[in-house]
Amino acid sequence: MAERIDFEAEGMLEGLGEDERRSRLALLERLAADGVGLDELRSSLEDGRLAMLPVERLLAGEPIYTPLEVAELSGVPVEVLERQWRSVGIAIPDRDEVSLSRGDLEAAHRQRAFLDSGLAPDSIAELGRTVAVAMSQFAAASRQIMASSFASPDDSESDLSERIYEQTRALMPLVGPTLDYVYRLHLREQLRHEAFAGGDLRERAGAAAETVTVAFADLVGFTELGEELAPEELGRVTGRLEELA
Numbered sequence: 001m002a003e004r005i006d007f008e009a010e011g012m013l014e015g016l017g018e019d020e021r022r023s024r025l026a027l028l029e030r031l032a033a034d035g036v037g038l039d040e041l042r043s044s045l046e047d048g049r050l051a052m053l054p055v056e057r058l059l060a061g062e063p064i065y066t067p068l069e070v071a072e073l074s075g076v077p078v079e080v081l082e083r084q085w086r087s088v089g090i091a092i093p094d095r096d097e098v099s100l101s102r103g104d105l106e107a108a109h110r111q112r113a114f115l116d117s118g119l120a121p122d123s124i125a126e127l128g129r130t131v132a133v134a135m136s137q138f139a140a141a142s143r144q145i146m147a148s149s150f151a152s153p154d155d156s157e158s159d160l161s162e163r164i165y166e167q168t169r170a171l172m173p174l175v176g177p178t179l180d181y182v183y184r185l186h187l188r189e190q191l192r193h194e195a196f197a198g199g200d201l202r203e204r205a206g207a208a209a210e211t212v213t214v215a216f217a218d219l220v221g222f223t224e225l226g227e228e229l230a231p232e233e234l235g236r237v238t239g240r241l242e243e244l245a
Helices: 018-033 038-046 053-060 067-074 078-087 102-116 121-150 157-196 222-228 231-244
Strands: none
Touching: 018 038, 018 053, 018 157, 038 053, 053 157, 067 078, 067 102, 078 102, 078 121, 102 121, 121 157
């Protein structure tokens, strides 16, 4: 049984009123009972993310593998794994650090299947970069919607943390199938457009490049606007600009 932490003595309840103190203590004790160490608790408190720590742990999964172990179990060279993680914007852990979960191992098995299908590592990395951009935007929108839908100014720290955790756990199983459905719709439309335009995929086999057009808009005052608006408001502005483009 883990040794009980004196959070008062550790200075983690300072400056709080009675109700806030009771809520903070309940959250800290719940996290400690779930196996979160003092260093991680202190770090999350200092970073202002203590209430979201249960959700972080839910999404990350329990670290039980090192990168070298994942490479061995999946059959994907660790260098290839590191390249893929880098392409999707994930920090590269030390190769002997226990930092990866079962979800990471399952993702590595999927990468092995992609490689076995004949896809080149360069192509997989390029797909990873594309997916990462889309998922970053989706994650930002999800965070904003979760906050506006499930958070209240009257929430205690502990109540907010528990509610967001439970809602995330309930909604996460719906996200994967939804993304899969939208992807299939878009891929179908892409293939239909290709056929309508008289394209032939065989003609593109071995093609080195495809010509595309990229446009940039110089918006006067956008930098100043970004300094004044909250990230969520700025995200809505950029989303609207993307729609108009």
